Amino acid sequence: MVMKSNKPILVTRSSMPPFDEYTEMIHNMWENRWLTNMGNMHEKLTSRLAEEFEADHFLLFSNGHMALELALQSLKLDGEVITTPFTFLSTTQAIVRNGLTPVFCDIDPVRFTIDPAKIEPLITDRTCAIVAVHVYGIPCETDAIEALAKKYGLKVIYDAAHAFQVRYKGQNIARYGDISMFSFHATKVFHTVEGGGAVCRDFGVYQRLSRLRNFGFFQGAFDGDQLGVNAKMSEFHAAMGLCNLRYINQEIQKRKNISECYDKILRKVKGLQLFPDIPELERNYAYYPVVFLNDAPKSRDKACEDLQKYNITARKYFFPLTSTFSCYKDLLHPEPTPAAEDIAGRVLCLPLYASLSEEEINRICDILLN
16 A cells, blocks of 8 residues: 655755755854855856756856846847747747747757757748757757758857757767757756856857856946846855756766656656666766556646656656747647657656655555556
8 A cells, every 4th residue: 555655745846965064164254244246156057057058158047047048148148049949938938028920949859859850841040049958858869950050051059958968879969059058946956046057169259148147248348349248157056056067977877867767667668758768878876767558648737636646746848838838829830749749648757856765756656556
């Protein structure tokens, strides 16, 4: 008999460093009172993450959304942007808030990422860029996307919010595209509580993006040539990031162990599609998605409800598609994306975080199997 959990099991739970380590890290702030505006912690984290991403040009932001929105602005785009509807609302909002028109492309139903074979028919003389999303830590088909971008003279921006420490085809995932944006939100594998980052290929874009996150100011001068915002990361958030970086390898190993525990049980279930086998992928185990094959979406919704009865939260991630949100009803006339619609109706992300126990995993699987 499956027992109801005394404490809630959420779809994710933030990892935290030892409390004393964090307080030691921020101790000097009570002396110097340098709390934001690119202080010592900010610069240290910038340097450490530039090494992590193997990047020459890396910037920190107050959150991942601002990193993406300003990344688009820094490229001085105009017209249509081909993107995926199978993503968090932030991706689409960043495009629209830049005065650009999102054109939704369908996804690969195995990989969940934008389908390069379906991008080319959507390209017009108004297309200026492709915004692709690495979903659940699964990389896009980067070679095919960037070949199309080169053929048509398009910019490529990757929403890599889920892809911290992912490597693909021997490269850090941050090395693809004109800009790759990352989220360091508390729900992510690596977090700064709130935060984000961007890796730029071009130094000129890096300079513009650096100014945009600080009201458009030139460094050291109260003048600017563009409209910016305040999107800087604070010292407290940077300190949390520095602490969490010490444990990132252990964090990912724990997630790997949990994912393999799920695999061992759920691989036997014929009615579930598990995480795809992608050649040359080094995973970060950010999420554990399962796709229901039988009587879906009815079976997916029933499973979600049954888990909730036992105080366990799973997430229909991503449902609904961003192309269906009411805030766009007067702006967009999206083309059908049947594969994305199908997966959105059948996918469920199960709880996955470093402190999830084997007993809790077994309980979750027992409910699903029953």
